[in-house]
Amino acid sequence: MYPPSVLLLATVLVLLVSRGTLGEEKPKLYSNQWAVEVVGGEAEARKLAQSHGFSYKGKILNGIYLFEHRAVFKRSLRQNLQRHQRLRREPTVRWLEQQEIRRRVKRDLRQKRTIEFSDPEWSAMWYLHNPNNLDMNVIPAWEKGYTGQGVVVTILDDGIERDHPDLERNYDPDASYDVNGNDPDPMPRYNPSNENRHGTRCAGEVSAVANNDVCGVGIAYNSHIGGVRMLDGDVTDAVEAKSIGLRPQHIDVYSASWGPDDDGRTVDGPASLAKKAFEDGIREGRGGKGSIFVWASGNGGRDEDSCNCDGYTNSIYTMSVSSASERGNIPWYLEKCSSTLATTYSSGSGAERQIVSTDLRHRCTESHTGTSASAPLAAAIVALTLEANPNLTWRDLQHIVVRTARPDNLNADDFTTNAAGYKVSHAFGFGLMDAGAMVNLAERWQNVPTQRVCSLSAMNRQTSIPASNRLVLHKTTDGCKGTDKEVTRLEHVQARLTITAMRRGELQIYLTSPSGTRSTLLDHRSRDDSTSGFNGWEFMTTHTWDENPEGTWTLEINNMDRHAGMLKEWTLVLRGTSESQGSHGNPHTPHPQLCTQTDSNGVCIANSAVRLTVWSHGPGCCLTPLVTLICCLVVALQGVGPF
Incomplete structure (x- = not known):
């Protein structure tokens, strides 16, 4: 019989092993594949791979190729430095990286008008035709003739059932690929649990054929739909990059309903190749207009997760989409953060309805859930908008x-x-996407000027974050006035932070604009016991959109831990445009579809029913509450539409 002290020690060790050592990051897992940047093109890459005993697996991005070595373990806790160093010494190799297997999870949950369709599930699609106007106002876009015609949407996921009777007519093989199997066919792998249904469900929300007596109706039911099978296997940086960068001159919209673990303790995002794929897509995709990346904001609400700790949703290049339940409530899975742009409907409590779509084995479902279901709805609305204005x-x-x-x-x-007059929330972003309003505005939209970036180092030395206390820092800026980086009207704002902390989850971070708009960059995450802190992490907020950045910005870091932390870097990055670039003529007031006259600042001063008086406070000013109330009442009485 062991003494009690030994039994107690054994119990503690078992708990530590099962939970993971306090503050320890998950171990890295390396594959037998290398991404290699080679001078000389594909022929040189093939030659190089063969000379070092690698198999050439194809191109990832321009100039970057995938090599695989059969003698290396497919999964290993250690890098193979010997082969890495040999390859690196080759004069034609500019860069290489042994691919790390990265954990990515699908973001589903396991658990009045006269338009009618013959599709049997149409009546269950409450989020498209709700008599109380609690829908996404899609029918007015359809009534104008917008159905996604000519727009290509691709679902980055676990495959797509291309022969599904509700998808087959719209399926686009040129917008599809099997990255996991390295072949052109994205058909999902079938098993008894139907675990690879996710991509097919997402595809149906976008492009399910209308009036074919099968399942339901896609929001963009005449769009072309593709699928990339990339989640049904080891997910590496190369896998993500090849998927994100697939045929950017053919594909218009990429919809992704996955990301790092939504466990309330992970801070992760795209690695170097995936970052490059995003940048290439934004710079070169769609003939230089930029690929559209729509991303589900995440399902970690129950674990107090923050979508600002997800480098995909936190990116300026993605449209991060949240979920609202049928009753307009915050679902239990929703993650709050300042990078969320907008919301579509999805599942909520057990009593609320869910989302209709196509399902595996030629079936239909009324139970697609989570932010996984929200992102494809947003991608479909984007497709309608691009049809209205492809430029x-x-x-x-x-x-x-x-x-x-x-x-x-x-x-x-x-x-x-905010100071520009927009209502915004950490749960829902700027609100529910409105398809009718989006196509109306798109029809007369003028392209905004080139984005400018004003980057400011906001501190001169490392600063302690006191234990059980807070650190408050200020940075005054003129928005790079008088330079070619000048910003007077904001879009995205980033705070690039490097922080050391004994327990990362005990930090709360806030950024307040000169106009007083306060963004929660990071809320308390009780499950995050990492000691890694943040290393150059770019927290992003959309909440100051259209504000003027000139003035004093305030960074506040609350440290709830009993150990002090250290702020090593704070760089304030202001992105937007300048009045010096000229006016692009677009209205700068919420809900411009109701406005018939604006002042020189783009503020609404009249609609079709009444002329409004506005007390102007300079660029970005908004209607007074009284005038806004009058406008709303007039609109409601005349039946102009949702406000």
Whole structure:
């Protein structure tokens, strides 16, 4: 019999092993594949791979190729430095990286008008035709003739059942690929649990054929739909990059309903190749107008996760989409953060309805859930908007979403109005996407000027974050006035932070603009016991959209831990445009579809029913509450539409 002290020690060790050592990061797992940048093109890459005993697996991005070595373990806790160093010494090799297997999880949950369709599930699609106007206003876009015609949407996921009777007519093989199997066919792998149904469900929301007596109706039911099978296997940086960078001159919209673990303790995002794929897509995709990346904001709400700790949703290049339940409530899985742009409907409590779509084995479902279901709905609305105006850039689309999203009927107690007049929430972004308003605005939209970037180092030395206390820092800026980086009207704002902390989850971080708009960059995450802190992490906020950045910005870091931390870097990155670039003529007031006259600042001073008087406070000013109330009442009485 062992003494009690030994039994106690054994129990503690078992608990530590099962939970992971306090503050320890998950171990890295390396594959037998290398991404290699080679001078000399594909022929040189093939020759190089063969000379070092590698198999050549194809091109990832321009100039970057995938090599695989059969003598190396497919999964290993250690890098194979010997082969890495040999390859690196080759004069034609500019860069190489042994591919790390990265954990990525699918973001589903396991658990009045006269338009009618013959599809049997149409009546269950409450989020498209709700008699109480609690829908995404899609029918007016359809009534104008917009159905996604000519727009190509690709689902990055676990495959797509291309022969599904509700998808087959719209399936586009040129927008599809099997990255896991390295072949052109994205058909999912079938098993008894149907675990690879995710991509097919997402595809049906976008492009299910209308009036064919099968399942339901896709929002963009005449769009071309493709699928990339990339989640049904080891996910590496190369896998992600090849998927994100697939045929950017053919594919318009990429929809992704996956990301790092939503466990409330992970901080992760795209690695070097995936970052390059995003940048290439934004710079070169769609003939230079930029690929559109729509991303599900995550399902970690129950674990107090923050979508600002997800480098995909936190990116300026993605449209991060949240979920609202049928009743307009915050679902239990929702992650709050300042990078969320807008919201579509999805599942909620057990009593609320879910999303209709196509399912594996030629079936239909009424139970697609989570932010996984929200992102494809957003991608489909984007497809309608691109049909209305194919010349929109990636930034134009974000502007249109901000200006037309509807915060009404969404129940969140943190909605605030920024200095440009937009209501915005950490739960729902700027509100529910409105397809009718988006296509109306797109029809007359003028491209915004080139984005400018004003980057400011906000501190001169490392600063302690006191234990059980807070650190407050200020940075005054003129927005790089008088330079070619000048910004007077904001889009995205980033705070690049390097922080050491004994327990990362005990940090809360806030950024307040000169106009007083306060963004929660990071909230408390009780499960995050990592000691890694943040290393150059770029926290992003959309909440100051269209504000003027000139003035004093305030960074506040609350440290709830009993150990002090250290702020090593704070760089404030202001992105937007300048008045010196000229006016692009677009309205700068919420819900411009109701406006018939604007002042020189783009502020609405009249609609079709009444002339409004506005007290102007300079660029970005907004209607007074009284005038806004009058406008709303007139609109409601005349039946102009949702406000």
